[in-house]
Amino acid sequence: MDYLSLVSIVCAAFTVAFGAIGPALAEGRAVAAAMDAIARQPEAANTISRTLFVGLAMIETTAIYCLVIALLLLFANPLLV
């Protein structure tokens, strides 16, 4: 196997692995804070969960970027033709 494709595959795995750590921790904190807020103020649950969903999508974007980079490395790598 070619040296470049080997590096690409390993890098794709590392991209997804490390790219998932940050968003996972961040989403955990966000959900925990939202749960806390809903427990204190159950009548505000609608607003809180709507904002939570949008915020989660924002956080998730970083993981999605990592996924896209990994896919580019695997399927559309400009160095491997």
Add this chain to the structure above:
Amino acid sequence: MNSPLDSTILFQLGPVPIAQSVVTTWVIMAALVLGAGLLTRRLALLPTKPQAALELFVATLDTQIVETTGANPSPYRAFIGTLFLFILVANWSSLVPGVEPPTAQLETDAALAILVFLSVIWFGVRGGGVGGYLRSFASPNPVMIPLNMLSSVTRVFSMFVRLFGNVMSGVFVIGIVASLAGLLVPIPLMALDLLTGLVQAYIFAVLAMVFITAAVATGTAGATTADPATSPKEKDI
């Protein structure tokens, strides 16, 4: 395994290659238009069951728009509602065997994001005039002009990558699990995919709404008061 970045070409229409996602998109659009036409053909004061369901949907949509923006929902209802419905149906079309959702292709998502980008300009110009819209780029102070111009492009790009990544990864994971484990194993993942599809459609619509309101509100400079709950979200983006 096929690359998720490529699109399958079904047939050629003259010199134009027609991809599978284009056919799916047109089928979904035809179904939505036909369904809307049939449902609204005979509107009555005393609603039938389908009409009541439709009214419930439109009322929910209006409530969401008002809660997100604090503005009158009527100018935005058609665009945001169509965006939400189309993305929802497109995401859920992966349930039909053999159909790949068009939102799992880069091109469809890019087209939707460009629509949002153009509609931000359109609603911004309509709300505050050309001058008001251009002034909204210098909104906190003129130092922010390059950053605001950059962010108006990158936030749309991030919407597009977000929708693509979520839907495509769902389809991809189901494909991998089905090829590894067999017939019934991917069903929980497909259920998760339904939730992801709904949430992504909702988020796309809400973000489009937030961007449009930001352009309109800063363009008219305080003439319309936005809901204070939206301002932290705008800051994040």
